[in-house]
Amino acid sequence: MIIPMTITFRESLEMLLIIVPLLVYLNKMDRTDLSKYIYGGCISGALASVLVGKILISTINTLEGPIHQLFLGSMMIFLAALILYSIVLVSKDNKNLTLNITEKYDVKLKGFSLFLLSFITIFRESLEIVIFLLPLALADPLNIILGVVLGILLSLALAYIIFKSSIKLNIYIIFVVLTLILIIIGGYMTGEGLALLFPAYGKSVELLGKLIFTIPLLYIFLKRELRKYLKK
Template sequence: MLASVLIGFREALEASLIIGIILSYLIKTNKEKYNNIVYIGILSALIASTISAFLLNFLVGGFEGLSEQIFEGIVMFLAAIILSYMIIWMVGQRSIVHNLKNNISKELDSKKKFGLFFLSFISVFREGVETILFLGAASFASDSNNNFLGVLIGITFAVFLGYLIFVGSKHIKIKKFFRITSVLLILFAAGLFANSIHEFQEAKIIPIIKEEIWNLNPTINLDGSFPVLHEKGVIGSLLKGLFGYNGNPNLLEFIIWVSYLTGMMFFYIKYINRTQN
């Protein structure tokens, strides 16, 4: 059952945190009236992921192998692009910190409204499809009740963590909030880009070049369970869900991760220094 809890937690963690950050951002900038756009995105994603999961199961006999790899790669790549846009947008909003009270009446334009909707949608959609298909597969297993309950417990933990981010951010100064959330989103996006490359490599769309450049994953326990620091263990799964942690990356994955992280952090630090001068 622990494995099911971890799967549910990992699948829902990223989406919960991103949604929590988006809602916190809207509150911090006194634009709660746009919360409905986020909620509509979440609801649309839940409906779309349910339909997509059933269609994938019906058309291709499930969500395995090549279809899973290509789907994962595309959706992770799209999510990383949208997150990158949101990071740039949020960093740009730092310039209004000192004049925020005088600019509350400013509305988001239609593109930004769509950006809110699409980011909410894509964050929940990818995780929703995978979770629904996992639950469908679990229903045929001998311990299906435990699997189902475990996934639901994991999802509940992840949503609760996102809620804590949402509530806790109300007590954080807006400048500090922008800094923390921007760095978190940069780490999210870096992991998504690297993982999308991995999925395309698994589907043989992109060459691997060089297999794992190191392997930090501890040996699997004799009973078949994973050590806590293994990428499929308790802590490893948490890091993987948060930042795309990979205990044994190949060369191209590592290059993509470092390049994106370095580039975005350089942009972020440069912008902060410019606004402070």
């Protein structure tokens, strides 16, 4: 349950940090009449991601035997590679974590622009959740559902605290902690993926995969964050 909860929490929080400031921005500009386009984009994006996920699950269920095992193993390695890419190659600066929507995007108060921004945001992040949880969902769907629901509720609670209370939270630190957890999850997926691809080696290749992924990535990430801290 920890893995789906963490992934859902992180992706849902990213959605909220775009959608909620956008709604606040419309309210400040006295254009709440355009909010319906944002809600429409959010609903359409969520439905589209669910549809894609359903198609993927239906396709995977047609696979049997070694092919099914090969697919799951390859998918886990691919997901670990995505985590590696997002941490090592995609360095998000503080501007991307600002709550001021006008600093992130050139916001145009037009219905189609707001709908498109909302749709792309929700669809992209929701699809990431679907892809990340797809290999796990086939094995234990109940825990996945509980983890997803809990992750969404936690992200909503944190977003409420950020936008409604006087508590000033450092969003960057939150994402640093989530990234550390994702590194551990990436190590888990690497180990599980290698174990599925090379079942003859069993626990040995699984442990090796976890160590190869986790140790270097933790070193690179912590070194980068420490360098940023020392510069400040």
